[in-house]
Amino acid sequence: MTLFDPNLEVTSLTVFRRGKCVFDEKFHSGLNIIRGENSSGKSTIMDFIFYGLGGDLLEHQWRESALMCDSVMMGVKLNGKEITLQRDIEKKSSQPMKIYFGPSSEAAQSSHEGWERYSFRRGNSESFSQVMFRLLGLPEVQYGEANTKITMNQLLRLLYSDQLSSVEKLFRSQPFDDAITRQTVGHLLLGAFSEQYYVAKLNLKAFEAEIKDVIARIASLIRTHGRDGHPLxxxxxxxxxxxxxxxxxxxxxxxxxxxxxxxxxxxxxxxxxxxxxxxxxxxxxxxxxxxxxxxxxxxxx
The missing domain is CATH 1.10.287 (Helix Hairpins)
Structure with a gap:
């Protein structure tokens, strides 16, 4: 089993609307507390953190107040390396990300130079999840159909806010992930991912499906020929x-x-x-x- 020690630290969050800053907060190492009255925007800030780090929000998951904003910029440290992330706020899912390979203080002074654009999904070039996985020292884990990889969106499902909100808002259920993939996400976050074990689990799932199909075919044969009294x-x-x-x-x-x-x-x-x-x-x-x-x-x- 290969052990990993990924470390992601959020250092700042800035939200823009019509070119003006409407929220700007610095975070320190350790525990940070976001407090406020009911409906004051705490959950919206959590949505911005989730989205800014690479999470994917569907149209019905966006809050109305969040959609009034234009973009979110975040300063982060990935295993100690400072980079800046920026995403435009859109209703449509799978939005790309711009990455500046330097601290947010420098990124704020650069409109174009130093910024690189990465898509949500991998293609001919790297996706932003691949870049962030590489900087975190995490392996790319394939699941399901060929060339499908676990993304930052799946890792961030465990982003948690301590308040009386619905479970869907806290843990951000992903309907297309199976139990094996969810377990693998947990292993990655704990630094205990084993590719050999994961591949074996996927193979076991495929073999179980094949056995189920064979059993169904045998049952069909028995129904078809069993009445003739001949053993199959x-x-x-x-x-x-x-x-x-x-x-x-x-x-x-x-x-x-x-x-x-x-x-x-x-x-x-x-x-x-x-x-x-x-x-x-x-x-x-x-x-x-x-x-x-x-x-x-x-x-x-």
Whole structure:
């Protein structure tokens, strides 16, 4: 098991509206307390911290007062390295992030120079989660479908504010993450992530799904053939397959004989319209019977 020691410290939070600063606070190492009357904006500040660090808020999760603002800028230390994060406030989820690789005091004096823009999702270039993971010394953990990585949004699910709010506001439920991924997020935060264990858990989940599918197929076979009183042994299945293959061969032979009669020289121009219709109907029935036999063969394979 590989041990990690990630450390993320928020040093400042600044919120802008129409180019003017509407909130500006410095934070010190250790415990910081945000206090105020009910509906004074404490939870909105927590939303800004969550969002500024890379969290993703859906449209219905934004508070009306927060959407009146334009952008949020945060000074942070990632394993002691000072950087500045900036995100525009938008209703649409998966917004990008700008990163200044220096303290917020310098970033505030630079409008463009020194800032780098990173997308929410990885693509041809790094995402901001990849940059922050690298600075935190955390590994990139793949989960689910190929190239899907755990992001800052998932790590920040544990951002907690101590007040009488709904559980959804405190722990920010992510409906698309399974139990294994949530457990892995916890291991990363505790510095106890094991890639070998995580991959084994994913493989176990896939094997369990495969076993479940096989059991369902076996149950379907039993329902289909159990009434005939035959035990579903390998020998019986092989025998059934041979019997059905022989039946298909017999029907194909009958079809070939009928076609040969229809197109043989001795029957040229002698078949009445009624004879042709009867022959065509018989061919249709034989082909339908072949289709049914093939379906039965597919069920016992």
């Amino acid at each position: 042994t390998e020998d019986w299945l092989i025998g059934e397959q041979r019997r059905l293959e022989e039946a298909i061969l017999t029907l194909n032979t009958s079809i070939e004989e009928i076609e040969a009669r229809v197109f043989s020289v001795q029957f040229d121009d002698r078949l009445s319209l009624n004879d042709q219709e009867e022959t065509y109907t018989k061919l249709q029935k034989l082909q339908i019977e072949i289709g049914k036999i093939r379906e039965e063969m597919d069920r016992i394979r």
